[in-house]
Amino acid sequence: MMRTPLRPLARILKARAEGENPDLIERENRRLRQEAQRDRDRSRAETRLLAVALLFLCGFVVLGARMGLLAATAPLELARGVNEEISSARADIVDRHGRVLATNLATHGLYAETRRMVEPVQAAAALAQIFPDIDAARMAERFTDPNRRFIWVRARLSPEEMQQVHEIGEPGLMFAPREMRLYPNGRMAAHVLGGASFGQQGVRAAEVIGVAGTELFFEDRLRDPALVDEPLKLSLDLTVQAAVTEVLEGGMRMLNARGATAVLMDVFTGEVISLVSLPDFDPNNRPAPPTEGEPADSPLFNRAVQGYYELGSVMKAFAVAQGLEEGTVTPETMIDTRGPLTWGRFRIRDFRNYGPQLSVKDVMVKSSNIGTARIMQPIGAEKQQDFLRNFGFLEPMPLEVSEAARARPLLPDRWSDLSVMTISYGHGLSTSPLALAAGYATLVNGGYRVAPTLVKQDRPQLGPRVISERTSRQKKLMLHQTVQEGTASFARIAGYPVGGKTGSADKPNPRGGGYKKDAVLATFASVFPAHEPRYVLVVTLDEPVDTTGPEPRRTAGWTAVPVSAEITRRVAPLLGLRPVGLEVANTALAQGQ
């Protein structure tokens, strides 16, 4: 900076020449210099003050905001088990009316801290008396092992057992609080619920984790701390489930079947109201997976979801629907049913000879293999695949149980013209009872695809359109006629008109090649009420035999149909359906055509 001299020579000389006091000039300049200095100082001080003020302001704003935030947040109570390192919290599972299907129960586990034990050998003997499966000598050995400090004795104790352990009076025996998963209804809906066990274990808590079924599928939802107090509401109805289980169990026993399954589904929402697979198990005490024998015979096997079977004639409903949809036939078109229908080395036969020709309606009602094959023949493989894919038969049918993703339908290696014909009457393509239920729901709900679900829905969940409204109406009538005139006559029950289609499929030989003799998978897929279907019910019996007649009868009409009819008779009033006369259904169906 250029410093201005206090006594600039030029001005001084000029002032002297004019007779003025040159000191005034110096004073003047000194004053100016001081003023400039003062201004600089002031501006610097102001900047500093401003900075400090800003700093304070920031501090106060932060404090104020924090206080405001604290005051504004809703007071929240700490949920139980959440602030612990291992969270044992798990939401309840309830049925559609809020009845408890799975809940948590506080209980205790038992462990030993050997360094605190006073008389380990006596304690081991006393424990062996309380728990018969504990070997006193081995337990004493473990208690006295100097390398062990901590031993789990028991994962859970009943209150009585806990009292007895208390009475031993051994200070080294400690109780660990535990949450236990309880299924109060026992075997009811075992395959849907699956089961639970302990995950990570600590002294203060243990994780409860799902191992199968919805418990595993909804693992994250059930353990989400924010949703722990909100039970998971399933679409199942406990009362209906109990009735279906009771009837199905009785039917399975009476018909000497190896297994049975029933799926009851809402045709508009896709809600599974009841899903039973027999034999079943107790989820409170889930058995270990089988190590030998056929896995499909294990009680753990969910036949309705995992069991992909060739279901036989029930699939004819889809072949006929495609014929109607493509416009190649109408219900009255006459089809040549002279047999056997020969294709290369393969012959297609009917159960009985139905004469030279049948109308499309009668092909369905009387269940003619030849007739169905002839309807399908001109349509071809590509269109058939597309049609079945739209129904979801070519992929695994999703459902909210962990097992659903593991099973896949069995498709033909090469979709030949012969495959087209065999698949038309249900052989060569495997389908699960659940997928079949979803397919029938589409046939009768106006033609929309529905996705089966186990979670309660509030409104219809209709997917894309698969078949036309008109085809759906024609199918409703045909299904009803099958019950009224055809193979499913046992399904006629008072008050609730039923429509349905039977299927008796020979079981494939497990060692490969051909089909077993005298081993039938009997299926009845039904919808009720027939004139405005609300529910679809699929009942499948594994190797049933009706021995009440002079010779054993194995077809679905004698096995699956009576069981299904009894289920409908019991369940329809529980679902709140009003009984109607047969003539009401007939009139409604005739008007719809």
Added chain:
Amino acid sequence: MRSLLYLCTALAVIALAAWAYRENHLTQQAMNERRALEREIAALTEALSIQRAEWAYLNRPDRLRELVDVNFERLKLIPITASHFGEVGQVVYPLPEARAEFQDGIEVFGAIEHLAGDLHEVVP
């Protein structure tokens, strides 16, 4: 004037300190209370969940069915079927109630002269 201001400020600081001290203790007390309440809530929630589980267990369909079978003589409960539904027409209309008749009522019908005591000619 200035000393008065200082005095006021000092007094205000003392008052605020006393207030903050009190608030601190009140807060701690409230927090203790909250902890106690939380423990109580946890215990009650647990008790409630046990009760719920117990209720569900006692109402399990198997047990109810057994109870129905055991008590069939008294209750005569059977599964509901279509035949248990009725028509609206089957419901009996309630019988018309009998007309109320007064026993000691005042007679208000009749010729008006009776009411007056004297006989007057009533001109219509």
